[in-house]
Amino acid sequence: MNLTEQLKDEMKKALVAKDKVRLGTIRLALAAIKQIEVDTRETLNDEQVLAVLTKMVKQRRDSISQYEAAGRNELADAEAAEISVIETFLPAPLSEAEIAALIEATIAEVGAASIADMGKVMGALKPKVQGRADLGAIGQQIRAKLQ
Structure with missing residues (x-):
């Protein structure tokens, strides 16, 4: 269904x-x-x-x-x-540890090296976390890791 x-x-x-x-x-x-x-x-x-x-x-x-x-x-x-x-219709939210692990894996997956690659990381990560985490907060975490 x-x-x-x-x-x-x-x-x-x-x-x-x-x-x-x-x-x-x-x-x-x-x-x-x-x-x-x-x-x-x-x-x-x-x-x-x-x-x-x-x-x-x-x-x-x-x-x-x-x-x-x-x-x-x-x-x-x-x-x-x-x-x-x-x-009740959204999937269970991700924990902070799960979000951090997904960010690290996605950065490695797309080969991001600088803040210029943030769009690639967000594009790859968005389908994985849709409805399960705040994309604004994830964007800030990615920005912090890529600087």
């Missing part, structure tokens, strides 16, 4: 269970996936769906920080609830 089918199946379960937060969040995810499929005129694979879900989590984390700065804790809590639902 691919990830889109899994989302649809979980949507049906949430509908039966009358879980409004889960149902609404899954519907938002499916709508975002469908929008990209319509725009590109192709069916998304699991890797592309993971990218959409990861982007949704990032957007919600940004919203949480803005809501908390504005003192709107009820809205921040609603966003946090949506993040927890979306994260």
Whole structure:
């Protein structure tokens, strides 16, 4: 079962269970996936769906920080609830040791020697960590190693 089918199946379960937060969040995810499929005129694979879900989590984390700065804790809590639902469909996050090992292996794999090779390293590493780690933090770690 691919990830889109899994989302649809979980949507049906949430509908039966009358879980409004889960149902609404899954519907938002499916709508975002469908929008990209319509725009590109192709069916998304699991890797592309993971990218959409990861982007949704990032957007919600940004919203949480803005809501908390504005003192709107009820809205921040609603966003946090949506993040927890979306994260159930993402693979388990990588530990710091696993990330460091992947970075070292990828640097050796592409033969990166300087900061000019950072794009090659990120390009090779992105599919391995998609949805499992923050690419911004990984980019900083790669930059530190290549300098």
